[in-house]
Amino acid sequence: MKNIILIICVFAFVKANAQNRQDSTTVYKKRVLETVEVDFLSSYYSQDGDNAAVSGGIGTEELTDVTSAFIISIPLNDDDVLTIDAGVSAYTSASSSNVNPFDDGPADPYQASSGASSSDLWANLTGSYSHSSNDRNTIWSAKLAVSSEYDYFSLGVGGSYTKLFNEKNTEVSISGNVYIDTWNAIYPSELRPFGKEGSGLNNSFFTQNTITGNLNYSPRFNEFNDEGRNSYSLGFSFSQILHKNVQGSLALDLIQQQGLLSTPFQRVYFSDVEDSFIDNFQLADAIERLPDSRFKVAIGGRLNWYLNEILTIRTFYRYYFDDWGINSHTASIALPIKITGKFTLYPSYRIYTQTAADYFRPHEAALSTDEFYTSDYDLSEYSANQFGFGVSYTDIFAKAHLWKFGLKSIDLKFYQYDRDTSFSSNIITAGFKFAMD
Known part of the structure; x- marks a missing residue:
């Protein structure tokens, strides 16, 4: 009997300690975000x-x-x-x-x-709201977004689900988003008198301005009946640690757009219509007309190689195509160079090429008999180069403070972008990350 009682006591003690360890694990598990x-x-x-x-x-x-x-x-x-x-x-x-x-x-x-x-x-x-499982191998998130400007309003919802396997060496995720957008269509000023309630050339706009060239100005213009646009996206990604110094990932994105995909205030000029002018400005023959649906597919991959404590190589490639006839290739490389424990330099280069959309026409190349047309050079054939350089400061201890927040990092970057058309751009970005004490 004494042996039985002893066995029961030992069992109870072991179980209690196991429960305490489990409770301790639950209470003291590492937080997803500390502060x-x-x-x-x-x-x-x-x-x-x-x-x-x-x-x-x-x-x-x-x-x-x-x-x-x-x-x-x-x-x-x-x-x-x-x-x-x-x-x-x-x-x-x-x-x-x-x-x-x-x-x-x-x-x-x-x-x-x-x-x-x-x-x-x-x-x-x-x-957005995200939840991680106790073992941190499952993460799901949901988001709600709203944006607005003078002629556009957008409402979006989305979510994602991520699963980690193989001791967190493998990651698979799926994401989806829906955006419901509404235009407040604004048309070129010379076309407004030809709208639903306009009076055409009898409008005061034309009686107060002198038309030269074709005096019988008669544009092809109808206001859009539906000013809504819906966008649906679905994304898949796979990430794998291939070696202690090498990580790769693949991604597939599918996007379906429906509704008003034309920009109401973008003009088009026909080659088979005589030109009309006011001052030095050619009056529009029509506004951009594009199909009311578009399906996009993007397939890409990344490969990051940690060479040593100083240099890492980050590469990216993406192939894109859609049912408007555009095919594009994007490739980039970034070389983060850690010059001290806190400072890192970020030189980068990106190249991009695309074919023209089926509906793109340069200035005065469209025909009045065409169903769809645009002179937006974002839909033209072109290639572009982008050079970038940045510097990053990181302090994991956040010794510098602003009120109750410690400064964890500063990122400054500059990018120069040039197309083989006349287009060029520059952007300077700055980012500051703070953590509450």
Whole structure:
């Protein structure tokens, strides 16, 4: 009997200790995010060129944009994180100002107008929630996004599911997003008198301005009946640690768009219609007309190779195609160089090539008998090169402080982008990451 009692006591003691270890593991498991983190991101972007879609493939593409965003990540408990992303972008555009080029002085596609369309403000707010399993091998997330600008409003929902296998050496994920967008269609100023309630050439716009060239100006214009656009995306990714110093990943993205895919204020000029002008500005023969559906596929991969404590090689390639006839290739390489324990340099290079969409026509190359047409050079055939350089400062101990937040990192980057058309752009970005003490 004594032996039986002893065995029972030992069993109870072992079970109690095992339970205590299990409880201890549950209580003291590593949190997904230890503390509140705040990212402040900012950028300054400028571009120029001579193929503005607003003026039918000719004219200035000059534009500047300043963007600021805050990203706040809040740990709700050991497993759950709430992230709030709020951003504002303000731009000034000589190109879009020519939606109405006749409001001050002689109109010219290569000169900016001072109209209301010369600047705009875009605002975005995104909230996302993520949950990680106790073993950190399963992660799911959900998000809600809303954005707005003068002529556009967008509402989006999405989510993702990630699974890690093979002692976290293998990762598989799937994601999906739905965006419901609405245009507030704005048309070129000379076409508005030909709308549903317009009076054509009898409108005061034409009686107060003198038409030269073809005096019987008669554009092909109908307002869009449906101003909605829906976008659906589905993404798959696979990541694998191939070696202690090498990691690779593959990704597949599928996107379906339906609705108003044309930009209402982009002009088109027909080669078989005589030109009409006011001042130096050619009056639109029509606005951009594109199909109401588009299916896109992108397949890509990354390979990152950690050479040593100083140098890492990061490579990327993507092939893209859609049912509008565009095929493109993107390849890039980045070489992070760790020069000290806290500072890293980021030289990079990216090359991009694409074929033209089936509906692209240069200035005055479309025909009035065509069903679809655009003179937007973003849909033309071109190749582009982008050179970048950046520097990053990282302090895992966050010794520098701003109020109750410690500074974890600073990232500064510059990119120069050039197409083999006249288009070029520059962007400077800055990012600051803070963590609450």
